[in-house]
Amino acid sequence: xxxxxxxxxxxxxxxxxxxxxxxxxxxxxxxxxxxxxxxxxxxxxxxxxxxxxxxxxxxxxxxxxxxxxxxxxxxxxxxxxxxxxxxxxxxxxxxxxxxxxxxxxxxxxxxxxxxxxxxxxxxxxxxxxxxxxxxxxxxxxxxxxxxxxxxxxxxxxxxxxxxxxxxxxxxxxxxxxxxxxxxxxxxxxxxxxxxxxxxxxxxxxxxxxxxxxxxxxxxxxxxxxxxxxxxxxxxxxxxxxxxxxxxxxxxxxxxxxxxxxxxxxxxxxxxxxxxxxxxxxxxxxxxxxxxxxxxxxxxxxxxxxxxxxxxxxxxxxxxxxxxxxxxxxxxxxxxxxxxxxxxxxxxxxxxxxxxxxxxxxxxxxxxxxxxxxxxxxxxxxxxxxxxxxxxxxxxxxxxxxxxxxxxxxxxxxxxxxxxxxxxxxxxxxxxxxxxxxxxxxxxxxxxxxxxxxxxxxxxxxxxxxxxxxxxxxxxxxxxxxxxxxxxxxxxxxxxxxxxxxxxxxxxxxxxxxxxxxxxxxxxxxxxxxxxxxxxxxxxxxxxxxxxxxxxxxxxxxxxxxxxxxxxxxxxxxxxxxxxxxxxxxxxxxxxxxxxxxxxxxxxxxxxxxxxxxxxxxxxxxx
DNA sequence: GTTAGAGTTGGGCCT
DNA sequence: CAGGCCCAACTCTAA
Numbered sequence: 001x002x003x004x005x006x007x008x009x010x011x012x013x014x015x016x017x018x019x020x021x022x023x024x025x026x027x028x029x030x031x032x033x034x035x036x037x038x039x040x041x042x043x044x045x046x047x048x049x050x051x052x053x054x055x056x057x058x059x060x061x062x063x064x065x066x067x068x069x070x071x072x073x074x075x076x077x078x079x080x081x082x083x084x085x086x087x088x089x090x091x092x093x094x095x096x097x098x099x100x101x102x103x104x105x106x107x108x109x110x111x112x113x114x115x116x117x118x119x120x121x122x123x124x125x126x127x128x129x130x131x132x133x134x135x136x137x138x139x140x141x142x143x144x145x146x147x148x149x150x151x152x153x154x155x156x157x158x159x160x161x162x163x164x165x166x167x168x169x170x171x172x173x174x175x176x177x178x179x180x181x182x183x184x185x186x187x188x189x190x191x192x193x194x195x196x197x198x199x200x201x202x203x204x205x206x207x208x209x210x211x212x213x214x215x216x217x218x219x220x221x222x223x224x225x226x227x228x229x230x231x232x233x234x235x236x237x238x239x240x241x242x243x244x245x246x247x248x249x250x251x252x253x254x255x256x257x258x259x260x261x262x263x264x265x266x267x268x269x270x271x272x273x274x275x276x277x278x279x280x281x282x283x284x285x286x287x288x289x290x291x292x293x294x295x296x297x298x299x300x301x302x303x304x305x306x307x308x309x310x311x312x313x314x315x316x317x318x319x320x321x322x323x324x325x326x327x328x329x330x331x332x333x334x335x336x337x338x339x340x341x342x343x344x345x346x347x348x349x350x351x352x353x354x355x356x357x358x359x360x361x362x363x364x365x366x367x368x369x370x371x372x373x374x375x376x377x378x379x380x381x382x383x384x385x386x387x388x389x390x391x392x393x394x395x396x397x398x399x400x401x402x403x404x405x406x407x408x409x410x411x412x413x414x415x416x417x418x419x420x421x422x423x424x425x426x427x428x429x430x431x432x433x434x435x436x437x438x439x440x441x442x443x444x445x446x447x448x449x450x451x452x453x454x455x456x457x458x459x460x461x462x463x464x465x466x467x468x469x470x471x472x473x474x475x476x477x478x479x480x481x482x483x484x485x486x487x488x489x490x491x492x493x494x495x496x497x498x499x500x501x502x503x504x505x506x507x508x509x510x511x512x513x514x515x516x517x518x519x520x521x522x523x524x525x526x527x528x529x530x531x532x533x534x535x536x537x538x539x540x541x542x543x544x545x546x547x548x549x550x551x552x553x554x555x556x557x558x559x560x561x562x563x564x565x566x567x568x569x570x571x572x573x574x575x576x577x578x579x580x581x582x583x584x585x586x587x588x589x590x591x592x593x594x595x596x597x598x599x600x601x602x603x604x605x606x607x608x609x610x611x612x613x614x615x616x617x618x619x620x621x622x
Numbered sequence: 623g624t625t626a627g628a629g630t631t632g633g634g635c636c637t
Numbered sequence: 638c639a640g641g642c643c644c645a646a647c648t649c650t651a652a
Contacts, residue, residue, distance in 0.1 A: 155649070156630075269631030320630045329630070414631065421632095457630095465647040469632040476632075546647070 004033045006183055007101040008093055010086075011039045011079065012112070014105050014136060014290025015066040016246040019172035022133035026103040027176055029131075034183040036097060037070055037079050039063060040086040041228060043215065047198040050441045053207060054409030056230065057238030058444045062289045063227045065245025074179040080225040082187070083218050084196050087118050092218075094128055097183040103131040105290075108141040108338040109448040137331045138169050138294055141449075144335040152339035152351055154463060156320055159332040172295040185225065187218075194218070203372060208234040240409045242285055242444060249286030256281045257300045260308035264316040266323045273401075273414035274481035276489060280412060281323075284445035287330075298327060330450055337449035342552065344452045345369070345433055346461070349552035353461045355545040356566035357424065357431035359385055367558075384428045387528050388419070389438050391490075394520075394527035397477040397503050398422050400490040407490070409444035417458055418471045424459035425542055426470045427534040432459040460542060467542040470535050474503040493524045540575035541566075 009026050017023060026035065045051065067079035082089040093099065102123050107116065116132070123130050134140035144153060144162050153159040196215045202208075212234040213221045221232055230237060257263060271279040286292045301323050305316060319325035342348035345361055358381035362370045376382055387393045391402035401415040411419075416439070422428060423435045432455035439455075440446045456462040477484070484502030488495040494505055496516040501508040506520045506527055513519050520526055548569055556562040569575075 157628090157650080267631090271631090325630065417631075460647080464629085465649090466629085466632085467647070468645070469647095471632065475634085543647090 003031060005029045005031045005100045006034045006036075006098055007032060007103055008036050008038050008090070008097075008099050010090070010102060010104040011037060011066065012104060013107060013288075014293075015062040016249075016290055016293060017066070017069055017073070018175045018246070018250070019135075019293025019296045020105065021135040021170075021173050022103055022105040022131070023176065024173045025131055025133050026101070027179070029101055029103075032180055034097070035077075035180050036093065036099075036182045036185075037067075037077060038090075038093060039079055039081045040089050041081050041083045041214070042085055043083075043196055043198050044085070046204060046214070046233060047202045048200060050203045050437070052406070052409065052442045053230070053235055053238040054240040054242075054442065055444045055446070056233070056235060057240065058242065058244035058285055058409065059289060060227060060230065061244030061248075062246065062291050065247050065291070067227055069246055070179065073176060074181065076181050077179055078185070079227060080182075080185055081220065081227050082225060083215050083220060083228075086115065087122060088196075089218065090119060091122060091126065092187055094123075094126055096186075096188045099128055099183075101129045101131060103133070105136055106132045106134040106140065107136060108334060110337070110341065110343065111448065113338070135173075136290065136294065137334050138298060138327060139163055139166055139331060139335075141331070141334040141338040144331070145339040148335070148339075150339065152336035153332045154336060154351060156325070156328060156332055159328060159335065160319075162335075163328070163331075169295060169298055171299055172293055187225075201372070209236045210234040238409075239407050240444065242282070242408065242410060244285070244289065244291065244444075246286075246291040249283070249291030252281065252283060252286060253292050253297060253300065256283065257304050260304045261313065263301050263323065264305045264308045265314065267317045267321045268326055268413060269321055271412070271414070272480040273412035273418065274477050274484075274486050275412075276485050278410070278412065282410065285410065288445040288447055294327065298324070330447070333447075333449040333453035336453060344436065344448065346431070346552045347557060351462045352456055352552040353545065354548075354550035354552055354554060354557050354562050354566075355425075355459070355461060355542065356563045356570075357459075358429055359434050360431040361433050381428070381430055384528055385423075385430050385434055387525070388423050388428065388430075388435075392525050393422075394506065394525040395422070395473045395503075395531070396484065396487040396491050396494055396505060396524075397473055400487040403490040404486065405439075405442050409442060411443075416454070418473075418476065420455060420458035421471045422473065424455075425467050425538050427473075427529055427531060427538060429534075429538055429541065432456060432461060465546075467546075468539050470539070473531050477503055491524065493518050537575065540573065541570060544569040544573055544575050 007026055007029060009023060014020070046056075063079055063081065070077040070079060082093070090102070094102075102119075104116075107113070120130050143166060144159065145151070147162045147165055148158065153162065195217070198215075210231060214228050214232045217223060219225050220228065268280070273279075283292065283297065287294065287297070309316065316322070319328065336351065337343040340349060340351050343351075346352050346354060347361060347363060347367075358378045359376050362373055364370055388398065388402065391399040391406070393399055398419055401411050401419050404415075405411045420432070420435055423430050424432050436452050436455045439451055443451070453463065457464045460467040483499050487502055494502065494516070496518065497505050497508065498512065498516070501512060505513070505516075505518065505524060508516070508520070518524055545566055548566055550556055550562050550565070554562065556565055
């Protein structure tokens with residue numbers, strides 16, 4: 001062991017000093033003389049990956065807030081942001097500061113695992129000791145997978161079984177009351193402080209309104225390694241009202257925990273996706289960037305509910321609908337993602353069903369994803385996708401959600417369900433990969449495991465299979481808000497419509513459109529498709545896809561013959577055909593006759609009687 | 623090997 | 638009007 005230890009604490013995703021097992025471990029290094037808190041501003045994130053202004057802005061605010069917290073504990077400390085890929089800039093830091101230890105929080109997702117493996121190898125070569133500590137999830141996803149027989153966790157039940165075997169979730173780590181000084185905040189970089197040149201195409205070029213000076217020097221435009229600003233990256237201000245930072249996150253957490261009844265009776269499925277003020281906690285962005293610790297939230301809820309239960313005021317909710325269930329799902333997805341390669345795409349993803357969606361990812365001969373995705377030959381699908389993305393489908397509920405998503409960087413969980421179902425298995429029959437990409441661009445809280453996981457769930461590609469349950473575009477939002485407040489806010493052109501037509505303005509008579517100051521087809525689009533015709537087609541096609549039963553790792557998918565296979569199947573079953581309303585009516589009537597026909601007696605004995613012990617009952621009239 | 627019952631959060635109708 | 642029931646029929650798991 002060296003006489004003096006000098007550490008770098010490498011911040012990556014989690015931006016806080018509370019509830020950090022890795023930081024605790026770092027500060028416990030024997031003979032620790034200095035710690036430098038570093039962030040490597042990875043060019044891949046700002047050039048190689050489409051990220052909306054809202055997430056950039058939230059991230060920068062969170063970095064600044066973290067830096068301020070470090071300074072509060074030790075005046076000579078701050079977050080040192082070095083512009084460049086970690087594998088380039090970390091070795092420069094090791095050399096400059098005589099570093100003996102590199103400490104960071106473990107990150108189990110595929111991108112981070114590959115990056116961290118490279119860093120660990122470099123560190124080993126230089127004799128720098130690496131300390132990697134799990135802390136981002138309730139349980140270490142890799143450990144969960146191991147206990148689960150090296151298989152991805154595909155049901156919550158399965159995950160819970162594993163969790164029980166592993167043991168209790170630890171209490172939050174203590175927040176450090178003091179921190180050692182940094183070695184120095186300067187780097188010996190005279191030769192190396194050059195402009196970093198991104199080799200590929202800048203995928204964020206179209207949202208840049210000013211000059212990008214962020215990478216002019218490794219030390220940043222001011223030469224002091226300070227947190228980048230939106231202006232330095234050539235970005236205009238974000239539109240979101242959600243402010244980042246560990247301080248802001250803890251404020252929100254305290255507010256939530258301050259209402260014990262809300263915590264104890266939290267029930268996700270019963271919160272309204274239509275409400276103007278978020279009906280949920282809005283903690284997800286703060287969890288995504290680690291502004292608050294996951295154990296702070298878990299134990300905060302546990303303690304508050306325990307106290308509340310003593311008052312005997314009412315019944316509390318249980319898993320999976322309560323807050324614990326929500327956090328468990330996050331862990332379940334993390335464990336699934338870490339075990340399953342290609343989790344963010346269909347191709348090569350063994351847990352994902354192959355469905356012949358339009359606008360799937362495109363790959364070159366070597367099997368590499370082509371980015372940015374070239375325009376598809378399927379013009380109708382491209383047009384539907386563009387309309388969905390830009391909030392101009394002609395379905396006010398979908399459009400309002402998509403506009404809110406772009407503007408705020410957040411929409412309610414059930415609103416995400418609704419727009420995801422519409423884009424994929426509900427109506428548009430477009431690949432979930434496209435939807436996932438848009439969420440990645442616009443959601444502040446986008447997570448590399450939960451997001452693809454939920455897209456597979458909603459598209460019935462994995463985790464969920466009841467594809468005949470489709471969210472209504474008119475009836476469903478009306479259940480929680482008949483007045484359509486969210487639509488009136490985000491689609492202001494519709495604000496004068498009467499409640500009756502707020503989710504289906506195209507059905508309003510011309511006179512109503514005139515008096516509502518909005519002509520459908522002129523001031524607001526006519527629906528891009530027929531909700532019910534497309535729904536029936538989608539269900540029929542999903543049924544075919546399930547019958548064929550291919551998954552992303554199938555030979556046919558890798559060789560590119562799978563799509564034709566399913567098209568042949570559709571031709572066989574007639575799933576691609578559009579049925580007129582009359583045909584549907586006739587079919588339904590025929591079905592009904594079949595059901596209420598001669599088989600009636602058997603029906604009663606097996607179904608009704610067996611279940612309830614009741615015979616047929618005369619229908620009450622009136 | 624078979625099968626009933628459950629599965630984070632659907633729609634429609636009835637009470 | 639919130640809550641229960643049925644619809645038609647998916648997969649996974651525990652018995």
